[in-house]
Amino acid sequence: MADVHAVETDHEEHESTGVSNLKLGMWIFLSSEFLFFGALITNYLLYSNRGGFTGPYPAEVYDIPFTSVSSFVLLMSSLTMVLAHNAFSRGDQNGTRTWLFATAALGAVFLGGQVFEFTEFIVNYDMKLTTNPAASAFYVLTGFHGIHVAIGVLLLLSLWGISRARGGLSQKSGLNVEMVGLYWHFVDIIWIVIFTVVYLLSLPPA
Amino acid sequence: MTATAERPATSIFRRPRSKTGLWSWITTVDHKRIGIMYGYAAFFFFIVGGIEALLLRIQLSQANAEFLTAGAYNALFTMHGTTMVFLFVMPASAAFMNYMLPLLVGARDVAFPRLNALSWWVFFFGAIFMYSTFFFGTSLPPAGVEGVAGNLPEGGGPGSFNWLANSPDGGWFGYQPNAGPFYTPGTAMDFWAGGLQILGLSSLVSSVNFIVTTFNMRAKGMKLMRMPVFAWMTTVTAFLLLFSLPIIAVALFMVTTDRQFGSLFFAAQNGGDPILWQHLFWLFGHPEVYIIILPPMGIVSEVMPAFARKPLFGYSAVVFAGAAIAFLGFGVWAHHMFSSGITPVAQAAFGLATMTIAIPTGIKIFNWLGTLWGGRIRFTPAMLFAIGFIAMFTIGGLSGVTHSIVPADWQETDTYYVVAHFHYVIFGGAVFGLFSGLYYWFPKYSGRLLDEKLGKLHFWLTFIGFNMTFAPMHWLGLQGMVRRTWKYAPEMGLEGWNQVVTAGAFIIALAMLVFMYNWRKSRRRGTVAGMDPWDARTIEWMTPNPTPEHNFSESLEITSLDHFWHMKYEEDEEGRPVRRADADEILARLEDIGNNPREPIHLPSPSFFPFLIGLGVPLIFYGIVYHTSLVGKGLIVLGALIVLASAIGWGIEPADEPHYGHDDHDEEHGEEEVVEVHG
Secondary structure, three states, X not given: OHHHHHOOOOOOOOOOOOOOHHHHHHHHXXXXXXXXXXXXXXXXXHHHOOOOOOOOOHHHHOOHHHHHHXXXXXXXXXXXXXXXXXXXXXXXXXXXXXXXXXHHHHHHHHHHHHHHHHXXXXXXXXXXXXXXXXXXXXXXXXXXXXXXXXXXXXXXXXXXXXXXXXXXXXXXXXXXHHHHHHHHHHHHHHHHHHHHHHHHOOOOOO | OOOOOOOOOOOOOOOOOOOOHHHHHHHOOOHHHHHHHHHHHHHHHHHHHHHHHHHHHHHHOOOOOOOOOHHHHHHHHHHHHHHHHHHHHHHHHHHHHHHHHHHHHOOOOOOOHHHHHHHHHHHHHHHHHHHOHHHHOOOOOOOOOOOOOOOOOOOOOOOOOOOHHHOOOOOOOOOOOOOOOOOOOOOHHHHHHHHHHHHHHHHHHHHHXXXXXXXXXXXXXXXXXXXXXXXXXXXXXXXXXXXXXHHHHHHHHHHHHHHHHOOOOOOHHHOOOOOHHHXXXXXHHHHXXXXXXXXXXHHHHHXXXXXXXXXXXXXXXXXXXXXXXHHHHHHOHHHHOHHHOOOHHHHHHHHHHHHHHHHHHHHHHHHHHHHHOOOOOOOOHHHHHHHHHHHHHHHHHHHHHHHXXXXXXXXXXXXXXXHHHHHHHHHHHHHHHHHHHHHHHHHHHHOEOOOHHHHHHHHHHHHHHHHHHHHHHHHHHHOOOEOOOOOOOHHHOOHHHHHHHHHHHHHHHHHHHHHHHHHHHHHHHOOEOOOOOOOOOXXXXXXXXXXXXXXXXXXXXXXXXXXXXXXXXXXXXXXXXXXXXXXXXXXXXXXXXXXXXXXXXXXXXXXOHHHHHHHHHHHHHHHHHOOOOHXXXXXXXXXHHHHHHHHHHHHHOOOOOOOOOOOOOOOOOOOOEEOOOOO
16 A cells, blocks of 8 residues: 555645645534534524523533533543644554543543433433423534534544554544544534533523 | 456455446446436436426416315425425536536546545435435324315325325425424424435535645646636535535424424424524525525636637636625525514615625626627527526526515515526526536537537527516516415416416426437437537646546646636737647647556545445434334434444545556556545
8 A cells, every 4th residue: 555655646736735635624624513513502592591481491400510520521632632643643653542542531431421411400400302492402502512522432432443453543544643633622622612601601591 | 457356455345346337336436427427316306396396387377276285285396496406406516516626627536536426425315315205204284283174185194105295395495383393293394304414414525525626636837716717616615515504404403303302492382483493594595595506607607708719707806706795695694584573673784785795796797798798709509508697697686686675575575576586596597507517518528519409499498488487477476476375366367477487387398308308319429529629718628528537647737727728829919819830739639648648547446435324324314203113213223333334444445546446547557646535
């Protein structure tokens, strides 16, 4: 494989942006994802303090200390992702593997926290998806974020598995550390916005 | 090349290698083949949507007609709109983008060939998912509502097989809460919402691919402002898709959770906002209008200079006007909602914003007229359709401006005036532009020309039928004929013009039969086009017809806009173009080298995985529709597993392997030219 890839063509990329196709594609895809979460967050803000709903509002049942801890865990996973990428750039395949696994583990802890949080809300506070539009908006927003984290964990574990099976990762492969890293940081950044806007700044109707 | 090959260590399956037959089409990553598949699928749905329209017109040709029930009428106008927008015009544009974009920017393929195949297969299976509602869907009256006479076609209801009773009937806009679980139970609207979601995924993948292609894959020397206008409009359209699709994705997910899992986003009786859907839908839906029209605008901007034998007048103004239309397009959505009770301030703001769209649109129209002015015009079918585009689109654009005047809009809302308006821009605009492109670029696909006499007949029949169909709708609407209603009373005096409209619709159908005959005849037996049948200007004609699999044998070096033209022509003292003495030699050399590359060319390798992922995605959506049953849950798991396994297979399979390219001439060559591609 390697020798084929080493033969660079002079056909492409003369006027290119200087960014590889993959990286540019990922950035462009993520720009679309921002609109996706933007719509979901707007949707939550529309309902979060609209009066007159039956049942609890999300802002009445938040456990801010608990969510702060799980948010911290997710933020730390961005640090481990940076460490994984750093190790990868230095050619340290073992270090890459370790930090990738750590990132996936922290992501899984965050997901566990979300499952616990949802269960709390549903069982103890009787706030279900079907309770009122504010609750619907909360669950669909945080649920989609959770799905994004879960996909990220799967990507990280795939990288880890490929690296274990082949004894290392290649920069050339479509699924590479840098791509997954970009995606993972995006998922984290969105969570910072969600935690701030949806958890910390949202109030139940007066 | 041997028939079987060693399984490479990096792949789950043996890498597909067939170059002909069904498997070669299923596994292809060649942008031209993908474009051809898009094109045929789009035309198929054009016919289907057209038949649906003819049925509607038969019903409306008489006052108080009994040809269709109200329910059947609702089903047909819903599927007509959905089909024409999402299954015809968008994939037809995608066909041109796929086939032409790499040729126009001088590349061997798009940036991510496998993702391109993924877009197509997701579209294909998404379309099948959408239309499978006719077999599996149900559309029922609201629970507990008795005596909705004529609401359902005869024999409708759960368990019975009746095509129209199985169809979604909430309109292509699917307004909530009308199309929500309370007022429209049954599964048909779930097929609609899921189908649009899948089609949106396909378009999103394409948009990323096309943007990276134009940003990164251009030939040497092709600066952004040397790109052909169609490449520009493809890029602009891709950005529109990129930023509008996530909005509709969110809205459709909300509909799906409302309908399937009991969330209350749009449930007005539980405090849900009935206008929220309209905002989200039109925040996507208005950019969608420009997603429909900008690619055909790009096409006519290619066709007109070729047949007026002049450069495009104001190239940069045309490009920037396209970008401006796209930008403004995100700020005008509420003009679809002037009668929904939004505040006067919002109405004024959106009315004004809507008027500003006329400025860049006007710039384009005047630039096209400037291109024609003083040109040596050849009235080929492609040129006729392009001129028809300008004329018809201008009428549609002007009636559009009348909607920005809020009090006038209140009168026009929900009347046939609106139907007339958007058919003038979508049919008179987009579809004329697409046909123009078909006549222009047909040689790139077949190596032959579409018959010119039949083409002119096709144009004039379309033009006459189109105006008979849609012009009277203006005054029918102003006389008070309402949209989406299956009957009108005889004393309204609407029957005469409605008969003209119906007759016009059948003339359009006749025109399409002429076109299909022409296509069939010319594809095999048409005049051989040669290298440069139109004496064209842009670089897609610098390679033989039909296009070789590798597009260009040699790297191009672009020195100007209309590079190909400047290779063939120089200017005399008065600035008139004079054909260079050696122009024919240049063409002959290009043709020879295009057909017989001097060096072996390695192209991206075919793959099974795009097809498999495309197959898996609708299974998940079927599962969501039937999620309460065990079968449904099983389908979700099965679909997710197929997608996951294919994604992993994709991830570890290199985009290109030696000896597995779709154009490997020679197994033995030592050194290869590799197109650097991923994805």
